Amino acid sequence: MIIDCNYCKAKVDSRIIAQHENYDPDEPGPFITSLLECPSCKNALISGQYDWPNGGGYIRDAPERVWPQPRKTVSWSIPEGIRTSLEESQKCIFGGAYIASAAMSGRALEGVCRHYSTKSKYLGKGLEELKDREVIDKRLLEWGRELQKHRNIAAHAGDQKINPQDAIDLLDFVTAICEYVFVLTEKFEKFMTRSVS
Numbered sequence: 001m002i003i004d005c006n007y008c009k010a011k012v013d014s015r016i017i018a019q020h021e022n023y024d025p026d027e028p029g030p031f032i033t034s035l036l037e038c039p040s041c042k043n044a045l046i047s048g049q050y051d052w053p054n055g056g057g058y059i060r061d062a063p064e065r066v067w068p069q070p071r072k073t074v075s076w077s078i079p080e081g082i083r084t085s086l087e088e089s090q091k092c093i094f095g096g097a098y099i100a101s102a103a104m105s106g107r108a109l110e111g112v113c114r115h116y117s118t119k120s121k122y123l124g125k126g127l128e129e130l131k132d133r134e135v136i137d138k139r140l141l142e143w144g145r146e147l148q149k150h151r152n153i154a155a156h157a158g159d160q161k162i163n164p165q166d167a168i169d170l171l172d173f174v175t176a177i178c179e180y181v182f183v184l185t186e187k188f189e190k191f192m193t194r195s196v197s
């Protein structure tokens with residue numbers, strides 16, 4: 001099974017030692033966990049992958065390393081288009097493509113504006129509107145503005161670069177905004193519903 005080995009820092013054709021399949025009704029399909037051995041460094045790796053429903057059957061996702069050094073998982077509460085941008089941004093960081101990562105982080109933020117159908121199609125004004133409508137607070141607006149600046153650098157052909165730490169931080173900021181807006185807000189609403197009933 002082809003997987004990224006974090007020790008070798010390369011894609012390797014690992015040997016499958018054991019596999020397990022389980023199913024959570026809240027998830028889209030069965031989840032397959034595999035215990036693997038890297039053919040080069042002989043270290044153990046654990047991967048996870050979904051079988052996605054497709055017509056009457058399933059399509060198996062590419063395996064993702066879940067141990068050691070897993071990627072951050074993106075919550076299912078985050079709308080699909082935004083989640084895809086966050087995942088792509090992570091993949092760019094793992095691949096050393098930092099300008100592309102900043103562009104994807106900016107795309108995720110644009111997705112938040114689109115989700116709330118902000119009047120302005122421009123990111124800056126859209127963020128102001130999200131703040132006015134109390135979807136985000138003052139601090140998240142500041143993070144959003146920084147993301148917007150770097151997204152502009154990333155999206156336009158110029159000589160400016162995005163350094164690796166900035167790309168990682170920008171992804172952390174946009175992930176925090178999405179978790180605040182979609183995950184924690186939903187969690188709090190459910191919590192309050194339970195408290196009232």
Ligand SMILES: [Zn+2]
Pocket residue numbers: 005006007008009012038039040041042043
């Ligand atoms: Zn290895």
